[in-house]
Every structure is written in structure tokens, then in C-alpha cells.
Amino acid sequence: MSTAFGIKSNCIQDPDNVYRDHRKKIFEANPIWIAIILFVPQIMNLLFIPFTDRGIIRFYTKLFRETVEYRQTHKIIKHDFMNLLIQLMEKGFVESDGDKKTTDESSTVSKLTMLEAAAQSYVFFAAGFETSSTTATFALYELAQHHDVQDKVRKEIDEILTKHGELTYDAINEMTYLHKVINETLRKYPPLPILNRICTKDVYLPIVNVHLPKGTAITIPILGIHRDPSIYPDPDKFNPERFNADVVAERDPYAFLPFGEGPRVCIGKKKIN
Numbered sequence: 001m002s003t004a005f006g007i008k009s010n011c012i013q014d015p016d017n018v019y020r021d022h023r024k025k026i027f028e029a030n031p032i033w034i035a036i037i038l039f040v041p042q043i044m045n046l047l048f049i050p051f052t053d054r055g056i057i058r059f060y061t062k063l064f065r066e067t068v069e070y071r072q073t074h075k076i077i078k079h080d081f082m083n084l085l086i087q088l089m090e091k092g093f094v095e096s097d098g099d100k101k102t103t104d105e106s107s108t109v110s111k112l113t114m115l116e117a118a119a120q121s122y123v124f125f126a127a128g129f130e131t132s133s134t135t136a137t138f139a140l141y142e143l144a145q146h147h148d149v150q151d152k153v154r155k156e157i158d159e160i161l162t163k164h165g166e167l168t169y170d171a172i173n174e175m176t177y178l179h180k181v182i183n184e185t186l187r188k189y190p191p192l193p194i195l196n197r198i199c200t201k202d203v204y205l206p207i208v209n210v211h212l213p214k215g216t217a218i219t220i221p222i223l224g225i226h227r228d229p230s231i232y233p234d235p236d237k238f239n240p241e242r243f244n245a246d247v248v249a250e251r252d253p254y255a256f257l258p259f260g261e262g263p264r265v266c267i268g269k270k271k272i273n
């Protein structure tokens with residue numbers, strides 16, 4: 001909530017919190033709806049049915065509008081995502097920190113409306129929260145099953161925290177074994193098991209002898225690739241050593257896709273890595 005909407009929600013201390021309640025509703029969608037959205041979105045457009053439940057839209061739009069108005073009224077400027085969106089609504093471009101030369105006013109198309117800006121916060125929240133919490137949950141599950149891995153990662157964290165004195169970005173970057181544990185968790189349990197794309201040109205796949213005409217909707221099976229024994233031998237085994245630098249160098253880079261790839265790659269990838 002603090003990254004996407006710039007507010008403190010206290011969801012951990014207060015499990016019955018209104019924010020937590022609405023967050024759960026985002027992912028309570030009926031599987032039939034999800035299938036329609038993924039495979040025949042035209043039906044939703046035809047019947048004017050929004051992808052997101054109207055109650056959820058109302059809740060997050062109101063939350064966003066109130067936060068923006070509070071900041072504008074009290075002239076509060078924080079260096080966060082909300083502040084970028086407020087600038088895009090007010091000016092249509094983002095003022096750079098310090099170096100004015102990097103501010104590109106000419107690239108402005110138009111100012112964002114309140115609803116467009118609220119949608120950015122909402123996607124940031126929806127895309128970032130569930131994926132990260134699912135990954136943390138599965139990582140803890142695997143660590144509970146593999147005490148050797150747990151001891152090793154704990155030792156690394158203790159040593160690096162003693163060296164740095166506190167939990168900093170640099171300290172986390174030094175925790176190389178922790179990164180392997182997280183990557184192995186993302187391999188075994190990618191929170192998004194598939195990617196969706198549309199062919200932008202005709203493609204011929206020689207291995208399977210299939211011709212895909214331009215415009216074909218494609219589903220890329222991340223989970224299937226991550227559990228393919230020809231790529232990851234004994235795929236159900238939790239083994240962070242699969243992410244040792246030399247082993248990674250031998251694998252096709254597209255064999256590990258927890259954050260997707262290409263121009264629509266996950267914007268939170270750097271935050272997680």
C-alpha cells in the first residue's frame with residue numbers, strides 16, 4: 001500500500017483491516033471470468049463488463065483521490081510513486097530530481113486523468129502484492145522442509161548484517177545465496193504460471209512444424225518450462241545451486257521467466273532482484 005498508494009495500512013498488526021479485506025477481493029475472481037478475460041476478452045467488451053469488479057474500482061479510486069487531494073491541500077511532497085503520478089496529472093511530465101536537463105517535457109502526450117493515474121497505482125498494487133507474498137510464502141515453506149538450506153541462508157544473512165550493521169540495499173545485494181533461494185522458489189512456484197502475447201508477425205516453429213499467423217494469441221507456459229526435466233533435471237527438487245553462476249551461464253536465458261520478458265517485462269523485477 002505504501003509503494004502504490006503512499007499510505008500506511010497496518011495490515012500485519014490489524015488482520016481485519018479494510019485494505020486487507022479489499023486486497024483479498026481482487027483475487028477472488030471466478031475462474032470462468034478469468035478464462036474469458038484471458039482467452040475471449042471480446043465478450044467482456046461486447047457486454048460492457050469491466051475486468052475488475054465495480055466495488056473494487058470504487059474503493060481504490062476513492063482511496064487514490066483522497067490521498068492526492070490530501071497531499072495537494074497540505075502541499076505534501078514525498079519522493080514516491082504517488083508523487084510521480086501527481087506530477088503526470090498536474091503537468092503531464094515528471095520533473096527529474098536535481099538535474100533539470102533530464103526532464104523531458106517534449107515527450108508529453110497529455111496529462112493523466114485522475115482515473116488513469118488511479119489505475120496505475122491499482123495495477124502496481126495488484127501486480128506487486130500477491131506475487132511477492134506468494135513467493136515469500138513458498139520460500140518459507142521450502143526452507144521449513146530443507147533445514148540445510150535454511151541454516152546456510154541464515155548464516156549468510158547473519159554474517160552480512162553483522163558486516164553492514166543494518167539492513168541496507170547493498171547488504172541485500174551481497175546475499176548471493178539468498179538470491180539463489182528466491183530464484184529457485186520462483187522457478188518452482190512462478191506466481192504467474194503463464195504469459196500472454198499476440199504474434200506481431202507470421203512465425204514458423206520448425207521443431208513442432210507449426211505455422212502461427214500474425215495476430216495469433218499465444219500462451220507461454222512459464223510453469224511448464226520451469227518444471228521441464230530436460231532443462232531442470234529432477235525439477236520437483238528444491239535446489240538453489242541451480243542458480244550458481246556457472247550453471248545459469250549454460251542455460252538458455254528464456255528458460256527462467258518468472259518476471260516475463262521483453263518490453264512488458266515486470267516493472268518490479270529490479271525491486272525483487
Ligand code: HEM
Pocket residue numbers: 003123124125127128129131132135186190191192195196257258259260261262263264265266267268269271272
Ligand atoms: C516475486 C515478485 C513478482 C513476480 C514473480 C512478478 C511477475 C510478473 C510477470 C510475469 C509479469 C508479466 C510480464 C510479461 O508479460 O512479460 C509482471 C508484470 C508486472 N509487474 Fe510484476 N512481478 C512481481 C513483483 C512486482 C512488483 C513488486 C511490482 C510493483 C511494485 C510489480 C509490478 C508489475 C507491473 C506494473 C506489471 C505490468 C507491466 C506491463 O504490463 O507493462 N511486479 N510481473
